[in-house]
Amino acid sequence: MKLSAGERAFGYVNTLLMIGLCLVTLYPFLYVLFASLSNATNFLQHRGLLFMPVGFDLGAYKAVFDNPMITQGYQNTLLYVVLGTAINLVMTAIGAYVLSRPKLYFKNIIMFFIVVTMVFHGGLIPTYLLVNDLGMMNTMWALLIPGAINTFNMIIMRTAFQGVPVSLEESAKMDGASDWTVLFRIIIPLSMPVIAVMILWYAVGHWNSYFSALVYLRNREDYPLQLVLREILIANNTDSMMTGAASDDKYAIGETIKYATIIVSTLPIICLYPFLQKYFVKGVMIGAIKE
Template sequence: MTYDRNLASRLFNAVNMTLLVLIAAMMIIPFLYIILISFATEEEVLAKSFLLFPTKFSLTGYRYILSTPILLRSLGVTIGVTVIGTLVNLLMTVLMAYPLARKDLYGRQPIMLMIIFTMVFNAGIVPTFLIVKGLHLTNTYWALIMPGAISAFNLIIIKNFFQQLPDGLEESAKIDGCSDPGILFRIVIPLSMPAIATFALFYAVNHWNTFLSAILYINDSSKWPIQVLLRQIVILSEKGLSDLSEAPPPPSKIINMAVIVFSTAPILAVYPFLQKHFAKGVLLGSVKG
């Protein structure tokens, strides 16, 4: 009986491990393919319809992208919008989530119903554009930040997270003479850093990938974020043009892969610095019997 149970357990583990390896390979192999093709030479890309492992490596695609005169300025725009936008998102989300987490807040339920209403019904692109235009935010960087300053979904999750904190912490702080802002910034936020770091990454990724908002609200090419500029580079390379670059365009396939790697790598580099917060204990050592 014990032997059969051990055999079934080993068989289950083997099948489970095989499935996990296959799923991981389905996710990793396409990304490796993109990276390898971005370093391939023009000759191999043009000679072979399908190329998995290039025999020679070249930086032609990256040289073409980096030769674009406005690339660094566009990259600076994206970094600035990502940093400032993420700070605005976190500040406004936390400042709204904390009072909503308090059960003694007057009108708490109607406010929550209005927040949930925005998750179900959306005004649409045209009304949002008219509001942004009416506020004179078009052609400004604030048009990329303010319309999505608070995510209703993230707000609800952070509010629920704040509600899980022990009431004894706030009561003890009030006895010591701490004000409500002091409780928020000195107790609640430090204990909530794993959740805040997680949503900081979500907000940052959203700002880094800003594309549609920039297309709608930004007409000045000098204010384009990196995603819009890279799209323009891809379009011109497919048409055989090189208006945005001083170098002749290599095959569009190399440029497409290099653009994907160039736009993805920076945000991937940030992840290891925030990953440690995801599984970190939130209340470890904060409350003692």
């Protein structure tokens, strides 16, 4: 169908607006990237927008990777992300499967109390006391167990599970399959779009989390990467990463180190997203199109 002049103009304007929106959204990340690759002294003297590194220099990244706390933080965060996401998926899938069964007794009452937790929370102090009484203080379990299930994510997964035909479950049970077999060999494989979205949401949540570690952890060896990043950016603790630098250059080098640390801490999640993108739109729309 041939487009009119007005429709073509409307398409061009929309395209230009979207390009402009993408540039505005992308530029802050590019600024941080260019700043991290710049020479510290030249960058400190630069004013205005930054469209390329000012004197290419990888010294900031060398300082970041030479810092043992960064390396240890990376290892801790990877452990928390992998183990925490696995716990989240298993617990959320089990809860969603039970709540998606049509013959569950008192399902509406159970859902009411579950939804209430989205509005009302015990607060930090009762949670702290509970974690302490359970003996999880200063362990990684304090970061993983209290948030094992996200209510909103479970509701979305429950909606996805409800979309799987009941006849498949009935056929499997006629062949002797248990509920565990139905869940892990039928329901979950048929719900991969929402599972992929849950992996992304839970993994990003664990990767970016720092407050729970700040509250419950005392050993610096157990700090996640984001808590190390917080010390560098907020507490301005970069002196240990600038061994051998002249006192006049320490401030300038400290600034580029901060930008390099941001890139190092965000790049893995940015690289993960393209592999899950094809599932993302379909998965997040499930809760919006079916009750």
